[in-house]
Amino acid sequence: MPRVLVLNNYPLESVWQEVKAGDKPDHHLYGINHLQRGGYDVKIIPFRHSAWLQSASRLLGRLPIPLGDLDQQFSTLRELNQADLIYAPCQTQAYALSYLRAIGLLHVPLVCLAHHPLNSGRLARWREPIFKWMLSGVDAFPSLSQEVACSINGLGGKPGQSVSLPWGPDANYYPATAEPGYGAIAAGRTGRDFLTFGQAATRVQAHAKILCLEDSVVSGFEQFGSTVEVIAQSRNRYMSYPELLELYARSRVLAIPLTADRNLAGLTSLMDALGMGKPVIMTRHPLIDLDIEAEGIGRWVAPGDIEGWGAALRFFEEHEEVALQMGKRARALVDGGFNSLTFAKRIMDIFAKLLEHGRA
Numbered sequence: 001m002p003r004v005l006v007l008n009n010y011p012l013e014s015v016w017q018e019v020k021a022g023d024k025p026d027h028h029l030y031g032i033n034h035l036q037r038g039g040y041d042v043k044i045i046p047f048r049h050s051a052w053l054q055s056a057s058r059l060l061g062r063l064p065i066p067l068g069d070l071d072q073q074f075s076t077l078r079e080l081n082q083a084d085l086i087y088a089p090c091q092t093q094a095y096a097l098s099y100l101r102a103i104g105l106l107h108v109p110l111v112c113l114a115h116h117p118l119n120s121g122r123l124a125r126w127r128e129p130i131f132k133w134m135l136s137g138v139d140a141f142p143s144l145s146q147e148v149a150c151s152i153n154g155l156g157g158k159p160g161q162s163v164s165l166p167w168g169p170d171a172n173y174y175p176a177t178a179e180p181g182y183g184a185i186a187a188g189r190t191g192r193d194f195l196t197f198g199q200a201a202t203r204v205q206a207h208a209k210i211l212c213l214e215d216s217v218v219s220g221f222e223q224f225g226s227t228v229e230v231i232a233q234s235r236n237r238y239m240s241y242p243e244l245l246e247l248y249a250r251s252r253v254l255a256i257p258l259t260a261d262r263n264l265a266g267l268t269s270l271m272d273a274l275g276m277g278k279p280v281i282m283t284r285h286p287l288i289d290l291d292i293e294a295e296g297i298g299r300w301v302a303p304g305d306i307e308g309w310g311a312a313l314r315f316f317e318e319h320e321e322v323a324l325q326m327g328k329r330a331r332a333l334v335d336g337g338f339n340s341l342t343f344a345k346r347i348m349d350i351f352a353k354l355l356e357h358g359r360a
Contacts (some may be wrong), residue, residue, distance in 0.1 A: 068116030102137030
């Protein structure tokens with residue numbers, strides 16, 4: 001049974017326990033639960049082990065050469081004698097391991113999953129040779145979006161080194177919702193433009209809920225109208241998934257208002273909309289591959305477009321049956337194969353090719 005070492009930027013072991021308890025859908029595991037069922041021995045590297053190495057990672061993180069999480073990578077090296085492959089669902093964790101593999105000191109295949117563009121910012125031009133070196137030490141670098149996959153391949157990696165893998169939701173987790181619901185809900189903790197959403201709902205007097213962190217409440221929230229409800233919570237006491245899904249079930253449409261940013265955001269909320277069988281209004285984002293309008297499950301809005309958000313919110317308030325049919329099409333995508341099991345099978349296909357090549 002091939003053994004896979006997994007390192008990630010949040011504690012997957014605790015997430016796995018939440019999944020087993022029914023407190024979270026399994027797509028947050030990026031396939032590792034299905035790996036175990038598919039004949040792989042999965043070893044999750046401890047998220048935190050050495051306080052000294054954690055401090056070193058933070059200090060060295062200021063250097064122009066990214067090194068990743070030294071704590072997890074050192075723990076990974078200690079397990080190599082029992083490993084057949086290394087899997088990093090977060091692209092930032094395994095940089096040092098990729099350098100070691102590039103120079104021939106690491107002999108175990110390395111697979112990383114890209115969420116965001118690898119090389120961006122003011123120093124992108126000067127760091128390009130570093131990222132090319134890093135890519136030479138990664139055996140496969142699939143991505144959650146086509147644009148990032150193309151950018152990885154364009155950096156000079158191996159032919160076909162990156163392919164886009166649709167990250168579908170857990171088909172078995174979400175409760176069935178036959179009711180059309182009422183109003184719109186926007187929830188999230190990263191890259192959200194709740195201000196535009198609240199202003200739009202106020203302008204057209206659409207019923208809307210905003211579930212956000214306390215530090216996401218900015219100037220302008222106080223001007224929201226009576227139809228907009230803001231539920232602000234602390235990071236330590238954020239609403240649980242089952243509670244969140246109850247709010248989703250009572251809503252007619254899920255709203256995903258995003259800031260104009262090159263990093264991926266809003267994908268988890270989109271997965272929730274598909275799983276719940278709810279239509280979606282979403283800020284158009286270059287790293288979201290699923291075309292919600294082409295699939296007939298929602299409407300796009302341009303970044304910062306208050307008028308566009310208002311029109312979309314008013315549309316769903318006035319078209320209950322259309323919203324219900326959009327939601328059914330969204331859920332049909334999941335049942336038709338756009339789900340976490342399909343994602344895991346594609347990851348396992350990548351693993352199998354690498355392991356077969358290694359045996360050859």
